[in-house]
Amino acid sequence: MVGGGPVGLFAATLLRLHGFSVRLVESLPVLGGQAAVLYPDKAVYDVAGFPEVSGRDLAEALVRQASGYAPEVVLGAEAVAIEGDPRSGFAVATAAGTFRGRVVLLTIGIGAFTPRRLAAEGAAELEGRRIHYLLPPADAVRGRRVVVVGGGDTAVDWVLALAPLAREVVLVHRRTAFRAQGEMLRRAKALGPVRVVTPYEVRRIAERPDGALAVTLEGRQGAEPLEVAADVVVGGLGYQADPGPARHWDVGVEGAVIPVDPATMETRRTGIYAAGDVAAYPGKVRLLATGFGEVGIAAAAIRRRLRPETSAHLPHSTSVRGRPAPVDA
Ligand SMILES: Cc1cc2nc3c(=O)[nH]c(=O)nc-3n(C[C@H](O)[C@H](O)[C@H](O)COP(=O)(O)OP(=O)(O)OC[C@H]3O[C@@H](n4cnc5c(N)ncnc54)[C@H](O)[C@@H]3O)c2cc1C
Structure with missing residues (x-):
């Protein structure tokens, strides 16, 4: 079979x-x-x-x-x-x-x-180790800072699953509107450790000397660039x-x-x-x-x-x- x-x-x-x-x-x-x-x-x-x-x-x-x-x-x-x-x-x-x-x-x-991969600089080298395209196991995210990228059901599903475990979950989406079901997004936004950052695209991911990941976000529609510190990045682009x-x-x-x-x-x-x-x-x-x-x-x-x-x-x-x-x- x-x-x-x-x-x-x-x-x-x-x-x-x-x-x-x-x-x-x-x-x-x-x-x-x-x-x-x-x-x-x-x-x-x-x-x-x-x-x-x-x-x-x-x-x-x-x-x-x-x-x-x-x-x-x-x-x-x-x-x-x-x-x-x-x-x-x-x-x-x-x-x-x-x-x-x-x-x-x-x-x-x-x-x-086949997961849609992040086009960000540095993403390919960190794949499997610090960047995941499936929901990472609980031990990899417990007490950690996680960035989830995407705007569909998959990304928001994962935010809901990660929020009870992680120290912080930052959901990054390149548009202000989400494709995910409104109810799921509302539930995600209501969870304590969840921060939603839009409209931003991940441009670069690099390991800092202290071991954390520096996730560089490029603002769209005139938004200022941002840098987010994370331990794990999860690509939820479908x-x-x-x-x-x-x-x-x-x-x-x-x-x-x-x-x-x-x-x-x-x-x-x-x-x-x-x-x-x-x-x-x-x-x-x-x-x-x-x-x-x-x-x-x-x-x-x-x-x-x-x-x-x-x-x-x-x-x-x-x-x-x-x-x-x-x-x-
Ligand atoms: C967001 C979403 C919501 C849904 N909601 C519902 C719902 O509410 N109710 C409902 O009835 N249905 C729903 N569905 C549809 C339902 O999930 C599918 O009908 C169901 O998953 C089909 O099962 P499957 O086993 O045929 O295929 P899949 O679930 O696609 O499983 C196929 C498996 O085969 C593997 N595979 C593929 N090619 C190979 C290969 N060459 N070698 C080895 N392995 C391979 C894949 O990795 C995969 O694990 C939903 C689907 C989605 C995407």
Whole structure:
């Protein structure tokens, strides 16, 4: 399986529940896809069974559910090539090795996320060490001064997440108007350690001899230049999504999506299935609920392909849970 977002995680659960062995490769160092990375603190109200759940809590619940069935998960493993066919099996080549399987399920969502990086002088050299493009771990920000750059939901989500931990959070945006939801911005501004600085652009980031970062801000619309002292800078400028290598997998990528047969979720390449945001067919709705449903259709079709002797329908979970798993790679 390729892609450890919400839909991939649920697919890992369902396929393991039905006795298939699963290897799930994910390009990011974290599981949970868009929910975990793009809107961890935003409330979602349309996932069945959850009256309200944050992206982070939903991702964690999906990870917990999948972990109960112990799929093999490899993080930091962008799938770059898929060789083979259903008869000989497929080989999925990733940055972290090659993984084999009798079928492949693509749950790559909006593709591999590439963060939009800060164009500031000095930013590239400090990336990973003092400048982050994912929400840094709590230990890296506890009691520290953090500059968050951006004006969308991602940046403001991160300010809300960092404020309870950090000594100070400075939100820098190049416009006075924010794209982020007004309510989130109001909540962020109301938090004690949060300072909002607009309209400013980060021009330069340098390490000072005392170890702090000097963040030089260039004023727009006539605002005076500013220098802010920080320990950590977080770029919350969003992500570029690109199906990237999937274009070379002969699955018929159209724009950023892969057409499938909605009766099976199989792509035009036999034995390779797709579900979730990346899968396209007439009437497709890009929602979590739709993706989870597609996983059920794909799992049933995969079962028919790998175990043609079994019934055409997926049995209910209670009747299969706990049964010894026949080995199907
Ligand atoms: C701001 C925002 C708010 C949203 N709010 C809602 C909402 O309220 N309700 C709702 O139903 N939906 C909402 N959505 C949509 C929902 O998040 C998506 O429908 C859902 O994330 C799709 O899940 P997925 O697993 O298909 O894809 P993704 O979440 O995109 O996950 C795909 C995963 O695959 C990985 N990947 C991609 N390419 C590769 C590769 N080559 N190799 C390895 N790994 C790869 C990615 O890194 C990613 O982790 C929202 C989306 C956004 C951006």
